Amino acid sequence: MEHFQNPKNVGEISDADGVGTVGNASCGDIMQMFIRVNDNKIAEATFKTFGCGAAIATSSILTDRIKGATLDEALKISEETSKEILSQLPKDKTPCFTIAMDALRLAIEEYRCKRMGIHEKGGFDSTKMEKD
Numbered sequence: 001m002e003h004f005q006n007p008k009n010v011g012e013i014s015d016a017d018g019v020g021t022v023g024n025a026s027c028g029d030i031m032q033m034f035i036r037v038n039d040n041k042i043a044e045a046t047f048k049t050f051g052c053g054a055a056i057a058t059s060s061i062l063t064d065r066i067k068g069a070t071l072d073e074a075l076k077i078s079e080e081t082s083k084e085i086l087s088q089l090p091k092d093k094t095p096c097f098t099i100a101m102d103a104l105r106l107a108i109e110e111y112r113c114k115r116m117g118i119h120e121k122g123g124f125d126s127t128k129m130e131k132d
Contacts (some may be wrong), residue, residue: 008066009046009063017114020106022099029055033103037111042066042074047100058097062104071108075086 010053011033014030023030029051036044066074 007060017109018107020103
């Protein structure tokens with residue numbers, strides 16, 4: 001309830017290193033997660049959501065827990081947190097947390113792609129892909 005009534009880390013990171021956006025057609029929730037990465041660790045994580053109380057609370061909990069974690073640790077935290085949170089949510093609210101996890105995965109994927117030069121602002125740059 002605390003994370004629903006007083007959510008933490010709400011908002012947008014301007015010029016974020018990675019942004020993940022996920023929607024759930026069945027319930028109408030939309031989630032964006034923003035990360036800033038320093039030395040392969042998540043220095044800052046925020047979210048914006050159009051969703052129910054469960055979506056807000058679970059996103060608040062997840063962004064709180066991943067701060068200071070490496071990218072791989074953040075993905076593991078996401079998995080561990082999912083088990084804890086999902087055991088406390090009604091079955092029909094399971095997608096609320098799943099979109100937060102998916103948004104985190106996409107934000108990390110975007111960050112990693114940018115670092116590899118695969119995804120630049122303005123779209124995919126196929127010239128930077130390795131040739132077989």
